[in-house]
Amino acid sequence: MNLKGNFLNPSDAVYEDIARQTVENHKGDFLNLLKQANYPLKMELSSETAQPNADIEIAHSTTVVAVLYRDGVMVAGDRRATAGTSVIYDRAEKVLQIDRHSLLAISGSPAIAYEIARVLEHSFQYFRRSQLQELSLEGKLRMLSRLIRDNLSMALQGIGGVIPIFSLYDLNANEDDNGGKIFFYDALGAHFENVDFATTGSGSVWIRGVLRYLSRFGDTPLPEMDQQQAAITILRLLDIASEYDAATSGYNAKVNIFPNVKVVTRTGVDTISDDDLATWYAQAQPEQA
Amino acid sequence: MRDEPYRWIEAIQDRRDYIEDQLRPGSPVVGITYNEGMLLLTIGKGQRKIFEVHDRIALSAIGHPADIERLRMLVTDTASVQGFQNATEDVNLHRLTNYVLAHTFKQAFESIVGEAYIIKMLLAELGTTPEKNLFTGINFDGIVRTDTNFAVIGGTEAIETGMQNYLTTAQTDADRDLTEALRLSLETWAVGKELSTREPEETELEETQMDTVQMYEVVNVAREDGEIEAGILETTQHGASKFRILTSQEVEAALNL
Numbered sequence: 083m084n085l086k087g088n089f090l091n092p093s094d095a096v097y098e099d100i101a102r103q104t105v106e107n108h109k110g111d112f113l114n115l116l117k118q119a120n121y122p123l124k125m126e127l128s129s130e131t132a133q134p135n136a137d138i139e140i141a142h143s144t145t146v147v148a149v150l151y152r153d154g155v156m157v158a159g160d161r162r163a164t165a166g167t168s169v170i171y172d173r174a175e176k177v178l179q180i181d182r183h184s185l186l187a188i189s190g191s192p193a194i195a196y197e198i199a200r201v202l203e204h205s206f207q208y209f210r211r212s213q214l215q216e217l218s219l220e221g222k223l224r225m226l227s228r229l230i231r232d233n234l235s236m237a238l239q240g241i242g243g244v245i246p247i248f249s250l251y252d253l254n255a256n257e258d259d260n261g262g263k264i265f266f267y268d269a270l271g272a273h274f275e276n277v278d279f280a281t282t283g284s285g286s287v288w289i290r291g292v293l294r295y296l297s298r299f300g301d302t303p304l305p306e307m308d309q310q311q312a313a314i315t316i317l318r319l320l321d322i323a324s325e326y327d328a329a330t331s332g333y334n335a336k337v338n339i340f341p342n343v344k345v346v347t348r349t350g351v352d353t354i355s356d357d358d359l360a361t362w363y364a365q366a367q368p369e370q371a
Numbered sequence: 372m373r374d375e376p377y378r379w380i381e382a383i384q385d386r387r388d389y390i391e392d393q394l395r396p397g398s399p400v401v402g403i404t405y406n407e408g409m410l411l412l413t414i415g416k417g418q419r420k421i422f423e424v425h426d427r428i429a430l431s432a433i434g435h436p437a438d439i440e441r442l443r444m445l446v447t448d449t450a451s452v453q454g455f456q457n458a459t460e461d462v463n464l465h466r467l468t469n470y471v472l473a474h475t476f477k478q479a480f481e482s483i484v485g486e487a488y489i490i491k492m493l494l495a496e497l498g499t500t501p502e503k504n505l506f507t508g509i510n511f512d513g514i515v516r517t518d519t520n521f522a523v524i525g526g527t528e529a530i531e532t533g534m535q536n537y538l539t540t541a542q543t544d545a546d547r548d549l550t551e552a553l554r555l556s557l558e559t560w561a562v563g564k565e566l567s568t569r570e571p572e573e574t575e576l577e578e579t580q581m582d583t584v585q586m587y588e589v590v591n592v593a594r595e596d597g598e599i600e601a602g603i604l605e606t607t608q609h610g611a612s613k614f615r616i617l618t619s620q621e622v623e624a625a626l627n628l
Contacts, residue, residue, distance in 0.1 A: 182609075182612075211451070
């Protein structure tokens with residue numbers, strides 16, 4: 083059914099149409115609901131702007147990293163946003179809370195990434211509110227796959243690609259087990275579970291090897307680190323990435339801007355405060371102390 | 372039938388009587404504020420009756436389960452779309468009740484050839500400050516009533532008046548904690564339940580003269596084949612979504628049941 087209504091105008095008959103449809107076909111699908119309300123989910127570009135033969139290079143100037151640690155997953159992102167060689171913003175948030183037990187770290191086109199995060203957040207909430215149960219872990223992963231796949235045409239045109247890392251805490255895991263899970267996505271929406279860590283963005287190439295080294299030969303394996311150890315490790319990694327990658331910022335001492343560091347554990351999502359980061363950053367740079 | 376005003380009014384009155392008869396035995400719902408949020412409480416038999424609508428809005432209802440479900444989805448869908456298209460802060464109870472629910476209720480009630488909704492709804496909205504906490508009740512005919520401190524829905528007006536009287540006289544400190552709010556709302560529920568079992572003529576008295584022992588007898592009888600259901604909108608909850616259903620352990624521990 084195609085509705086010709088405008089949600090912003092409450093006198094419209096659109097509400098009753100929604101009521102009728104909810105009864106006919108209700109599966110807790112938020113994307114379907116937005117479609118009924120004529121919300122333009124996809125950006126449609128005309129064929130002239132399409133560049134079918136252009137080299138496909140997804141711009142993802144950033145560094146985000148997720149590591150499994152003792153209590154769950156720690157996710158961090160630098161704060162720099164760039165356009166070409168210019169730094170246009172130094173307080174970008176690239177680690178976004180989606181619900182009480184999941185975090186999305188984004189690299190790629192910010193406009194699309196933020197929209198994907200918003201749709202995801204609202205979809206999970208809508209499922210819980212309408213179906214009276216949480217969407218399953220697998221359901222959440224598929225929803226993100228679907229959004230990334232739907233965005234394929236933008237990605238192929240080289241302007242709207244998004245490569246996220248999705249970190250969740252599985253509440254169905256045994257009390258004694260670590261329920262932290264890290265998933266990496268490709269541009270087509272396939273998801274792969276990363277066991278110990280995942281990193282994406284232009285700076286990630288400089289630290290992926292370090293992460294592999296730490297997880298295999300480090301004194302304390304990543305999953306056994308406590309919050310402080312994990313945070314120090316992650317701050318050091320972002321520092322290394324910022325040394326080699328112009329699109330990644332580390333800790334900006336001039337204006338005191340720290341990377342975003344968040345954790346997802348059994349008790350939910352928590353943001354590491356700047357005070358803790360300052361203390362730990364000092365410990366992460368022993369020669370400056 | 373609309374050509375004959377008298378028959379139309381008569382038909383509406385019949386419809387009102389019919390719906391009220393259907394609603395009378397329904398398990399009442401009590402809404403009450405406490406120092407860290409708002410509570411909705413009832414005793415149900417299997418079917419959920421207290422729901423999350425949006426970040427700061429909760430819903431409960433008495434009536435036919437199919438009607439409750441349909442209208443719950445209407446308000447949830449509308450709030451979800453509005454919250455996404457604009458911002459979640461732009462979703463508010465006043466707009467939902469006055470522009471979406473009330474006229475839907477009224478239209479169904481007065482179109483006498485169609486089906487009427489057998490429902491009474493009570494919604495709660497957690498304000499940004501305690502003074503802005505809001506309860507809104509909607510009757511099956513679309514009449515909206517708002518309250519700030521507490522609100523009730525029961526099968527008939529007489530039952531509701533009886534419950535309100537109890538709440539007003541038993542009125543404790545407005546700064547009551549959740550335990551106190553649970554106790555007070557459960558007692559009020561018992562008053563409403565007792566009134567709903569009486570013959571219509573008796574309820575007109577709107578008085579129960581029940582003591583606490585009798586109230587808990589009513590509660591215990593109801594708990595034999597039902598369960599206390601309590602949902603809260605709590606200011607202390609992390610994140611934007613403030614709603615949570617209390618577990619039966621939490622309720623039982625608070626009430627020493």
